[in-house]
Amino acid sequence: MSFIRESELPGIGKKFLIQTRSGDKLAVIIHNDGRREMYHFEDDNPEETLSQISLDDDEARQIAAIVGGMVYKPKELETIEVSLQDLIIEWIRVEPHYHGADKSIEELEIRKRTGASILAIVNRHHQKINPGPEQILSVGSTLVLAGERQQIRQFKELLIGKQTGEPDQS
């Protein structure tokens, strides 16, 4: 496990000293005014910096998102997550132009018409695991689905609505 030490720099801000598994030593300073600084130290001489970078608050957030993998996600990961023999667990985001957007599970008769099951509805603010029939598939939420390939495809057709003509992934 990498090692992180947090310490206070009175009057300046906070300092995080990070020792990575690969042996890199990195110091991150968060200034009280929001600026961030990062220093990468030489391997064999922890007093010399190899590189340093100064970031504004917004830049730091962007870079954090990039490093954290929040901005770019490989395409495959966006949909199919797990496949256990015939069972597939997949997720899909509800877009505003979808036929099924803002309708309840009951209204769409999902189980009856597709056989797929919604395991969870994940919102930015809350998540509902194992949702009941009255749950609304609100715009912007992500649905976690389970079912066979055929069932999932039917579910997508039902949710998106055939008339929108979204190219089918499979």
Add this chain to the structure above:
Amino acid sequence: MDDMMFEVGTALILVAIASVIAGKLKFSIIPFLIVLGMLVGPHAPTIGILDFKFIDSQGVIDFLGQIGILFLLFYLGLEFSVQKLVKSGRNIVTGGTIYVTLNFVLGLAYGFLVQMPLYETLIIAGMLSVSSTAIVAKVLVDLRRTGNAETELILGMILFDDIFLAVFLSVMSGLLLGGTASIGATILSVGISIGYMLLFFVIARKGPPILNKLLRITSNEIFIIVVFSTMIFIAGFSEKLHVAEAIGALLFGLALSETEHSERIEQLVVPFRDFFGAIFFFSFGLSIDPLSLGNAFWLAIGAVILTIIGNLIAGMIAGRKAGLSHKSSLNIGLTIMARGEFTIIVANLGVAGGLSVLIKPFSALYVLVLAILGPLLTKESKRIYRGVNRIFKWSEPVEKGKKKHSGVREVSEVSEDSKIKLDQ
């Protein structure tokens, strides 16, 4: 009245220009503003039609500068909490104690050596012991040293130093401002000072639940009015008790430091501290007659030399005790050497207490030299280390570099130097 506003405005524009120049040169604004003040002060000659003496407006500028002191110390109070110090560990307490004790004792010895009376000696010792938080923090940020190993120790020692300053100012204001000659009355007024300080420590400890409730004000407008008005009121009230007004502001900050609002207040205070603080340095400069500097010249130079030696020794001991390398330890002494706002505040207390007229020019020269020299020495720490290393033969890094890959080291050394040149 029209003239007054124009004079104050002109003064502020000069302050602004000096700040911009200092910023361009990547330097602390403190020495610039003091020199500016001296240049345009009431003692300066009139050049043609240009008369920058600010005689009419001096009262106003002084007052704004006093507000600057209040904000500086109020912020200081907010920043230091005993908890923070305890959390930051034993190294800092050890280092801070060594630092303060060594410098204070050197200061006392120096005062007696130059045959100053007791109170003057105490004030000089105090001036020699308090580092400039503003300059040190700025230097660390500007030179990109915040990531270094010694930085925590430096800032922690300064924090410790600040606490010393609070106690010292309290005791001295009791001694000097009590305005009585008898020993009993002096003890009483020192007692009042210390008791007053303890009262605020108790408030800081026990008060937060009540203060939290009182300060739960949503509107920033009302919040700032309540906090600042109370601060200035407490400062003024303190003066009535013969406790320096700056101490009042500091203690009020301390009382608020443990509340849940401390960060919000800090954020609101910073712009005021920076603005009025600048006026404070300027008005300090205004109050100094450049011609009087000559009298204090040798006295100040002696103190500067003593401070450099004292800081280097204290830095080395503190750093080595904390397990840092010789190079980092040397950095501590070089960085912490800067003197600025707090030294002036100590000197002002001496002046307010009616001590020797030498105190003022002495403090001006002392601060000017160390506010300039300190950051310069810090910047050149690499070269200084190389020089000192030749005498003491500490360094492992160089030997290690030679053994391992001297070629690479050579290159990195050269690139470091060229980088510094580019900065300039």
